Amino acid sequence: MSNAAMLPFPAPRLRLAARIGAAVFGGYAFSWGFIAAGAALMFKAGMDFHDAEFLSSALGLLVFLTVFLWTFATRRLVLAWVVLAGGGALLAGVASLVQASIV
Amino acid sequence: MAAQGVAAQSFRQAMAWLHTWFGLVLGFVLMAAFFFGALSVFDREIDRWAIPSTRFEPQPMPSYEQILRPAFERMQPTQQAIDAMRPRVDGPMPEHFDTVANWSAYTTHRDPVLALFAGFQVPGAKDPDEAIFALGTIDPRDGTALPDDRLKIGSGFFYPMHYSLTLDWKNLGVWIVGFSALVMLAALVSGVVMHRKFFRELFTFRPGKGGLRSVLDLHNLTGVVALPFHFFFAFTGLVIFSATYFFPVGHTQLHDLHDLHAATEASELGLPHKRAGVPAGLANVDAMVAEAQRRWAARDMAGDVGFLVLQHVGDANGYVSVYRAGTDRIALVGQGIHFKASTGVLIREDPVATPVGKVAEFLTGLHLQHFRHWLLRWLYVLGGLLGAVCIATGFVFFVEKRKRQHAKQGSQGARIVDALAVTMITGMVAATLGILVANRLLPDDLPARGDWERYAFWGTWALALLHAGLRSAPVARGLANPAWREQCGAIVVLALAAVGLNWITTGDHLLRTLGAGYWPVAGLDLALLATAAIAGATGLHLRRRAAATAAVEHPRREAAHA
Numbered sequence: 001m002s003n004a005a006m007l008p009f010p011a012p013r014l015r016l017a018a019r020i021g022a023a024v025f026g027g028y029a030f031s032w033g034f035i036a037a038g039a040a041l042m043f044k045a046g047m048d049f050h051d052a053e054f055l056s057s058a059l060g061l062l063v064f065l066t067v068f069l070w071t072f073a074t075r076r077l078v079l080a081w082v083v084l085a086g087g088g089a090l091l092a093g094v095a096s097l098v099q100a101s102i103v
Numbered sequence: 104m105a106a107q108g109v110a111a112q113s114f115r116q117a118m119a120w121l122h123t124w125f126g127l128v129l130g131f132v133l134m135a136a137f138f139f140g141a142l143s144v145f146d147r148e149i150d151r152w153a154i155p156s157t158r159f160e161p162q163p164m165p166s167y168e169q170i171l172r173p174a175f176e177r178m179q180p181t182q183q184a185i186d187a188m189r190p191r192v193d194g195p196m197p198e199h200f201d202t203v204a205n206w207s208a209y210t211t212h213r214d215p216v217l218a219l220f221a222g223f224q225v226p227g228a229k230d231p232d233e234a235i236f237a238l239g240t241i242d243p244r245d246g247t248a249l250p251d252d253r254l255k256i257g258s259g260f261f262y263p264m265h266y267s268l269t270l271d272w273k274n275l276g277v278w279i280v281g282f283s284a285l286v287m288l289a290a291l292v293s294g295v296v297m298h299r300k301f302f303r304e305l306f307t308f309r310p311g312k313g314g315l316r317s318v319l320d321l322h323n324l325t326g327v328v329a330l331p332f333h334f335f336f337a338f339t340g341l342v343i344f345s346a347t348y349f350f351p352v353g354h355t356q357l358h359d360l361h362d363l364h365a366a367t368e369a370s371e372l373g374l375p376h377k378r379a380g381v382p383a384g385l386a387n388v389d390a391m392v393a394e395a396q397r398r399w400a401a402r403d404m405a406g407d408v409g410f411l412v413l414q415h416v417g418d419a420n421g422y423v424s425v426y427r428a429g430t431d432r433i434a435l436v437g438q439g440i441h442f443k444a445s446t447g448v449l450i451r452e453d454p455v456a457t458p459v460g461k462v463a464e465f466l467t468g469l470h471l472q473h474f475r476h477w478l479l480r481w482l483y484v485l486g487g488l489l490g491a492v493c494i495a496t497g498f499v500f501f502v503e504k505r506k507r508q509h510a511k512q513g514s515q516g517a518r519i520v521d522a523l524a525v526t527m528i529t530g531m532v533a534a535t536l537g538i539l540v541a542n543r544l545l546p547d548d549l550p551a552r553g554d555w556e557r558y559a560f561w562g563t564w565a566l567a568l569l570h571a572g573l574r575s576a577p578v579a580r581g582l583a584n585p586a587w588r589e590q591c592g593a594i595v596v597l598a599l600a601a602v603g604l605n606w607i608t609t610g611d612h613l614l615r616t617l618g619a620g621y622w623p624v625a626g627l628d629l630a631l632l633a634t635a636a637i638a639g640a641t642g643l644h645l646r647r648r649a650a651a652t653a654a655v656e657h658p659r660r661e662a663a664h665a
Contacts, residue, residue: 024282031350032350032352035345035350035352036350036352036356036357039352039353039357039360040357040360043360043364047459048364048457048459048460049353049360049361049364050353050364050460051457051459051460051463052459053346053352053353053357054342054346054459054460054462054463055459055462056352057342057345057346057349057350058342058345058462058466060345060350061285061338061341061342061345062338064285065285065288065289065292068285068289069118069121069289069292069293072117072118072120072121073114073117073118075113092356095352095356095357096356099356099357099359099360102360102363103359103360103363
């Protein structure tokens with residue numbers, strides 16, 4: 001396919017699908033973790049809940065945009081998956097721990 | 104040095120790939136989001152055009168005691184709402200809903216009619232906090248109920264098209280549009296990366312310089328000139344829905360934190376979260392509204408009421424909240440003042456928003472634009488249409504760049520994309536005109552009239568797709584699809600028909616509406632005429648070009664056959 005050939009890296013269909021999956025779903029997971037951790041930490045630091053929720057979502061959307069672009073720019077697809085899925089899980093874990101320390 | 108050059112080169116190629124293919128696939132959604140977003144800027148004005156009985160001047164929030172109370176007391180959920188709620192209730196649904204959770208009314212400086220909302224407690228609801236809702240629309244001058252089955256084409260159809268494509272099943276449409284907004288942001292960034300001579304290209308437009316070049320210039324021009332606009336609206340659109348749909352951390356993972364916050368907030372504010380279960384009367388609400396307005400004036404911000412809420416109606420814990428209309432503010436409503444319902448005693452005045460709260464008000468308020476600023480309102484339309492042109496030229500460029508090569512290879516790729524682009528560009532405009540024409544043609548007392556209007560919209564669009572597909576064969580030979588110019592012709596006919604039908608069915612022709620300065624209807628009629636003019640000129644231009652191409656191609660093909 002000419003579209004795959006346009007990519008600057010060796011990209012058979014499966015690899016391309018893995019990259020798109022990393023950008024979309026990995027990016028979402030990472031952003032979720034970022035927003036949850038951000039909201040919980042800012043709330044713990046004394047910010048109003050809805051303020052913390054808003055601020056972390058707004059920043060989290062910019063984070064999503066950044067990691068989305070990065071996933072297409074990087075050559076290291078495995079690293080992208082590890083950072084996005086692993087980092088997302090880690091951040092979500094932080095959010096739950098912070099919540100548990102408050103409630 | 105060389106390695107850096109290669110890395111930069113491949114980075115740019117990766118961004119170009121992202122821009123081309125994500126832009127192609129989700130550009131169709133973005134096209135609708137931008138176009139219907141531009142129309143939504145004047146949603147209430149389009150409502151006036153579509154519902155002639157509401158063609159009168161905007162009204163302030165009416166008196167509660169004289170107008171609102173009788174209207175609220177008449178409100179009950181529709182049979183549809185009751186049926187939808189039934190599976191989430193143990194036991195039978197009541198004949199009449201008596202326990203009012205809340206009553207509210209919302210208006211802006213552009214609303215002649217008033218939207219009313221009522222929430223009722225449902226006995227036996229599996230989630231006791233889940234209320235059943237009723238909506239109503241009244242003429243605020245005398246309280247007359249207006250038929251609510253009449254489709255508000257602007258605020259009730261074009262506006263939901265803008266953010267959800269009206270695909271309500273599991274909020275699918277909201278997710279599709281949301282993901283497309285993310286892709287829009289990515290397309291803007293990658294688009295900038297693709298251009299080495301970004302600033303030189305900023306204002307380059309060479310209309311005479313051959314088709315491909317001028318299409319690309321127009322794509323870059325509309326993308327770059329309005330870049331801050333596109334970025335801001337895609338971003339704030341995501342922000343507005345983020346906590347509700349895309350990242351609802353407060354309702355899911357951080358639910359406990361949210362509950363903790365709600366409980367402390369209720370006790371701090373003195374605004375009871377639940378009913379006391381003790382019946383109580385209601386003091387004079389008009390007096391509370393007058394007191395709220397006096398307090399705003401004392402703060403040097405005299406204003407009208409935008410949002411009036413009665414919480415826990417008929418209960419000792421009931422309270423009344425009066426919010427100031429944001430006509431002269433970016434925030435939608437604000438400066439809430441709360442009174443105890445049974446006595447009318449002041450409970451609290453909302454303090455000035457926190458810095459983060461102000462940022463939130465700014466970002467959402469500037470996107471939703473309920474404040475009064477007509478010039479800015481028109482600039483929003485312009486920005487939205489520039490976005491649509493940017494995406495449309497992106498499609499055209501995609502096709503023009505490939506169609507000759509595809510013709511040589513025998514590929515149908517360019518043909519399919521071109522047919523979809525026709526559907527999405529001229530077809531979408533035709534569908535929009537189709538619903539307006541149907542709105543004026545359908546009998547006034549037709550049952551489920553709004554549904555028929557929607558069918559006219561989707562039916563016109565489906566016809567446009569069919570037509571674009573059937574006429575697309577020349578594209579596979581590297582030529583233009585005649586559907587472009589034919590649908591331009593259809594747009595001219597439909598737009599003129601809409602203006603004419605409005606005149607015939609309501610008597611509101613342009614001389615009358617312009618003479619009376621009634622801009623909601625005059626403005627839409629003028630916009631329809633402008634649409635007809637632009638589509639007509641484009642159609643003629645395409646016809647001339649097709650004739651010129653045929654003159655060149657014909658002898659060449661004859662020669663090939665010989």
